[in-house]
Amino acid sequence: FSEVAERTEEPGVATGLAWTPTGGDILFIEASAARGNGRLILTGQLGDVMKESAQLAYSYVKAHAQELGIPLDAFRYWDVHVHVPAGAVPKDGPSAGVALLTALASLFTQRRVRHTVAMTGEITLRGLVLPVGGIKEKVLAAKRAGIQTVLLPEKNQKDIEEIKPESLEGLEITYVRRVHEVLAQALEPEPVRDPQEVYHVPEAERTPAPANGAASSTVIAE
Amino acid sequence: FSEVAERTEEPGVATGLAWTPTGGDILFIEASAARGNGRLILTGQLGDVMKESAQLAYSYVKAHAQELGIPLDAFRYWDVHVHVPAGAVPKDGPSAGVALLTALASLFTQRRVRHTVAMTGEITLRGLVLPVGGIKEKVLAAKRAGIQTVLLPEKNQKDIEEIKPESLEGLEITYVRRVHEVLAQALEPEPVRDPQEVYHVPEAERTPAPANGAASSTVIAE
Amino acid sequence: FSEVAERTEEPGVATGLAWTPTGGDILFIEASAARGNGRLILTGQLGDVMKESAQLAYSYVKAHAQELGIPLDAFRYWDVHVHVPAGAVPKDGPSAGVALLTALASLFTQRRVRHTVAMTGEITLRGLVLPVGGIKEKVLAAKRAGIQTVLLPEKNQKDIEEIKPESLEGLEITYVRRVHEVLAQALEPEPVRDPQEVYHVPEAERTPAPANGAASSTVIAE
Amino acid sequence: FSEVAERTEEPGVATGLAWTPTGGDILFIEASAARGNGRLILTGQLGDVMKESAQLAYSYVKAHAQELGIPLDAFRYWDVHVHVPAGAVPKDGPSAGVALLTALASLFTQRRVRHTVAMTGEITLRGLVLPVGGIKEKVLAAKRAGIQTVLLPEKNQKDIEEIKPESLEGLEITYVRRVHEVLAQALEPEPVRDPQEVYHVPEAERTPAPANGAASSTVIAE
Amino acid sequence: FSEVAERTEEPGVATGLAWTPTGGDILFIEASAARGNGRLILTGQLGDVMKESAQLAYSYVKAHAQELGIPLDAFRYWDVHVHVPAGAVPKDGPSAGVALLTALASLFTQRRVRHTVAMTGEITLRGLVLPVGGIKEKVLAAKRAGIQTVLLPEKNQKDIEEIKPESLEGLEITYVRRVHEVLAQALEPEPVRDPQEVYHVPEAERTPAPANGAASSTVIAE
Amino acid sequence: FSEVAERTEEPGVATGLAWTPTGGDILFIEASAARGNGRLILTGQLGDVMKESAQLAYSYVKAHAQELGIPLDAFRYWDVHVHVPAGAVPKDGPSAGVALLTALASLFTQRRVRHTVAMTGEITLRGLVLPVGGIKEKVLAAKRAGIQTVLLPEKNQKDIEEIKPESLEGLEITYVRRVHEVLAQALEPEPVRDPQEVYHVPEAERTPAPANGAASSTVIAE
Ligand SMILES: [Ca+2]
Ligand SMILES: [Ca+2]
Ligand SMILES: [Ca+2]
Ligand SMILES: [Ca+2]
Ligand SMILES: [Ca+2]
Ligand SMILES: [Ca+2]
Ligand SMILES: [Ca+2]
Ligand SMILES: [Ca+2]
Ligand SMILES: [Ca+2]
Ligand SMILES: [Ca+2]
């Protein structure tokens, strides 16, 4: 579908599903990177729980960098900015977890998000996908937007079974239990560029991290 | 027109359009740079959403530095200050996004903003231009201020069609879908100075960035 | 039991017990590490007291690193993130202290938490285990979840004696007075990997800590 | 007049004009510098808008250092403190902008502020002087304090024209449009000391700035 | 007495006395150190005044390091954490000052706190001991807990004289005017380990402090 | 008088005068220094205005270090802590300015504060002494405390003239206009130790200041 395809044509943008008082809607998670020093910048009037979701997604990608083929320098010498349009609409809750994770993993692996896929689900730090609410509205919104495949938490299967099958015609529902299944389903297999090159940092600009440097000992990700 | 021409005669000032309870108004976005270390300083009693817009604009310019011909040192060894007069008037909302982006791009590319152009529109991190409100009041304010060309989000075309054509006489409306179209329309093609020289940093004052240095891991741009 | 076993199959996840208005429940404490500089990142909508508990647990593990066989670099050159799902549920109170401590000790020693064990209890900085409330509900929740052994503060013994013995059938209650008894009971004796290797930092990435560097002199762990 | 002359006898003190519920008053802006690292310290119970005015003044002076003959080290290796007595009186609003700018420019250029001059007006980042309120009360207060010349924004001319001429007898009103006109009128032409010497930093105490070091990426000057 | 003796058997734990709405109670101040960079971490739901007391105690110990035989590295290359159980009980007021000071001095001198001694009293930065409230309840709580000697501020003598002598039987009251008298009474004369060894930092991990580094110029200890 | 003499027997403690709802009182300002990096630590439940007074005093002493004979290293490599007992009593207002300044100047010059002198008065950044309230109550409190000389702002002379002369018998009132007069009257002429030695920093512990390092560009001293 045109809007989704256009917005996800480069790595770093994932298609999520939102519940709103007037029905479901699709929502884009945009991530981009710039040289910096490991900051995670969040915009889009995100509430506390959603900011924590973004931090969980960032920690997960960082902790699994090696198996995802991401160079560690991407976290040391680059900042990442995550924005969720529209800018003036307050957003909160844990259900964008899988989409936040997918946008970040796409950005750092340079594998595009399939434009046929949308997703919803809470993530945990150790990689589980937990069930969320508003399934019916979200799935119907995905269908309206021309999505072909919706990734849902396994424990939301009962919510789908309560929807009339004809409403779901043409839509494939894929259930996932763990984060790595999400990435396998949502990301294209081949990167558009080699992440080792994209996130390469010249030797002259590298420096060891100061141990116990200026960080406060407790950082609350909200 | 005299006031706009005077205020935009140097790079770093863009002309935006504001909706106010008593009608539309033009508004100037002023940006200036000084040696520092990559800070974005915001003044003008900006609200949370507008501060996030400025952060989006800054991230976009930084992420597209190479294609815009901006040396990376401009973000590492310079601070940028963005001010929106008048100083005591609270301002908020996402609709100054394109003007914030244009002021920053003008400052860093050293290409002046055309004094015949005013603009309104929300931006996203990945470069889309989203529709905003108050189009009628804004366009009429632009005309009163002697503006020749107004840049509007494509999805605001319907709002223009509801205005009587004679009200718009002498005014050219240009619709944009993406940020790079804004810059192509709003910036003069030639820089007044070479940005590589303006933002040059002597070798003796350069130092590698500390990885994971003193930054907190989550920065909320508000 | 399947869910507990699956979630604790890798080091860094401990099974706690929570009291809720509708009865007890099991709760997982997830910890993971990534290269950084000694930060403790907390998510899961934790209240002030619970954040302080996590800080106590972190300080305890750090101060006892040598006897636990943890290299000091694990605290200097790594960040640790602790999350307590579900992400949108506010949680507070000191009673997750022993589970927070166990998750962190498991992560840093690389010894898995026994999937047959759940626990509750407040900890102090110097290693005492203090009594907590909601014992009856917590113990019954442990039983429902298939837990075999529940670790409780010694001073909660009186609460167990008020429960009908048949309710506890098949459940072993182990009372603990000090933190090191908790770890002896809860962690498997052998690490799955050698923590000296897991937390090894190449010489080129090491740097001395700046004395009185950028830290504020008073840090409140909340 | 004695008090103004005494307080402005050294560079770094400017005479502003304040509107108060009981009439106008003169007000002194005091600035002083001490070795540090580029901080701007503000005291005097200043409100958000007035703090932003001070930040605007500081950014302007920094960005125009070369044309004002100020060594860049004055901003890198010195802190500047701005205080507005009396210490317990809350103050706010943008109208002290020109006086804040003048005090800072005086301090850094080492040119004294003329003790015959008082001023009011908002400044913008790019050097415009915008009109302010309370002109009548301010001008009469200047006259009572023995001031000879009052600098006013050009757009406040209409407010002066509404005052009976005999009230202004002996007072010269000078209108300004841009910040550089303020400095030309308010500062003595010759410095009392050479700023290159005053702000000289020995080689052994100089160090390159850390790029993207510990600064947060967004700094709000309030 | 058993609980006090057990908890104070290692350096860094002092026994304080608290007034509560239901009578007095003993309270333990726990301190522990870990490699870091001079931070003071406070937990136990401490209020502003009590946090300031801890900061006073830390400053006093640091300023008197030489006469107490503490190596300066203990403040530069180590963090200290102070916790006051129980974790969920809010605590405030200045009267734990002497116990906070004693716990810190014990930790850094490695001299144990006598398990026969409890104490109450406000401290000042320059080493005075000021009187506090709730003396009767506190002293009786000390007696119940098996304490033999209670250290009190000299100016609280009048409060003791109002208590019936038989209530105090077996309890020795020692009045103190200055902090060094507290330490002489409360700490065992011999360290359990040599603080020069405990707080030794290898040469390779030492680095000079950055002057005017990242510290804000005003730190409020609350 | 014994209490004042005892408390001021070492450099760094000054005697101020406070107005309270129940009459005047003397109040001690305690300052002490410890190796650090230029921080000003404030305790004693000080309000915003009083914190700003302390910052003014610190800036004044720093800016006048050379004429006071204080080595610059005292501000770069030492932290200073200012405490105002009693710890639980909230204090605010600008009138402790001269006493705060005197305590800091005494600490850094190592000249003791005369124990016969008490003082009140607001200070400004550039060294003026401004009038304050509660003069009658303060002066009588000084007399009760055995003070011989009270330093008052010149503009408070009218308040003294309204007091019956016999109430002031035996008390000398000295009026001051500028801060340097305060120090000349309040400090003993000879230091007890040489400040160059007290604040000496070994070469190996010195390091250049990072320019524009980690400081935020605007620091509000409250
Ligand atoms: Ca595209
Ligand atoms: Ca929250
Ligand atoms: Ca111009
Ligand atoms: Ca907000
Ligand atoms: Ca697993
Ligand atoms: Ca709290
Ligand atoms: Ca003078
Ligand atoms: Ca504000
Ligand atoms: Ca023990
Ligand atoms: Ca407070």
Ligand SMILES: [Ca+2]
């Ligand atoms: Ca003494």
Ligand SMILES: [Ca+2]
């Ligand atoms: Ca305030």
